[in-house]
Amino acid sequence: MIKLHLPFPPSVNSLYANGGNMRGRHKTKGYEDWIRLASVGIKDGHRQKLGPYSISICLEAPDKRGRDLGNLEKAVSDLLVMHGVVKDDRYCQRLTMAWGTGLPSPCVVIIQRYEEGLAV
Numbered sequence: 001m002i003k004l005h006l007p008f009p010p011s012v013n014s015l016y017a018n019g020g021n022m023r024g025r026h027k028t029k030g031y032e033d034w035i036r037l038a039s040v041g042i043k044d045g046h047r048q049k050l051g052p053y054s055i056s057i058c059l060e061a062p063d064k065r066g067r068d069l070g071n072l073e074k075a076v077s078d079l080l081v082m083h084g085v086v087k088d089d090r091y092c093q094r095l096t097m098a099w100g101t102g103l104p105s106p107c108v109v110i111i112q113r114y115e116e117g118l119a120v
Contacts, residue, residue, distance in 0.1 A: 001110060001111070001112045002046050002048070002085060002109075002110070002111045002112070003108070003109070003110050004041055004042065004046065004085075004108070004109040004110075004111075005041055005104055005105035005107070005108055005109075006038045006041055006076065006079075006105060006106070006107040006108075006109060007034060007037050007038055007105070007106055007107065008059065008060075008061070008062050008106035008107055009034060009038075009059075009072050009073075009075040009076050009107055010028075010030055010031050010034050010072075010075050011067070011068070011071040011072060012071045012072075012073075012074045012075070013071060014028055014030055014031065015027065015028060015031045015074065015075060016028060016031070031075065034075065035075075035079060035082070038079055039079070039082075039083065042079075042083045042085065046083070046085050047083060047084040047085060048084075048085060048086075049084050049085075049086065049087045050085065050086045050087065050091070050111065050113060051086075051087055051091050051113075052091050052093045052113070052114035053086055053091055053092060053093065053111055053112060053113060053114050054092070054093055054094035054095070054096075054111070054112055054113075054114050054115075055076075055077070055080075055092060055094070055095055055096070055109065055110070055111050056096040056097075056098075056109070056110045057072070057073060057076055057095075057096070057097045057098075057107065057108070057109050058097075058098050058099075058100040058103060058107075058108045059072060059097070059098075059099055059100065059103075059106065059107050059108075060099070060100050060101060060102075060103045060106050060107075061099065062106060069097050069098075069099065070097070072097070073095065073097060076107065076109060077089040077092065080109075080111065085111060086111065091114075093114040094114065
């Protein structure tokens, strides 16, 4: 089991931009800043390149704005792939997301090898 404490992830709606000073689709500055900050918490021991895995993400909203919980998963999954925690996010067999309060960080992530028997 791998447990990560990350900053609150950006919504999928704000990960990429088109045009501007750069040609084509590119990561936004906000997304790049989040990647830098979130990368600090990933250690060499976390880089297991897991194949089939399950992931649980619990988030504590930074304010009272309404947010779409499903839009917050992509940045976390892509970060895990980027750092070799998992081989590829296509190997995700189970995804659980929830809002929480009083968390030790704005985003707590638990990744573990997928065990088919735990599917119930």
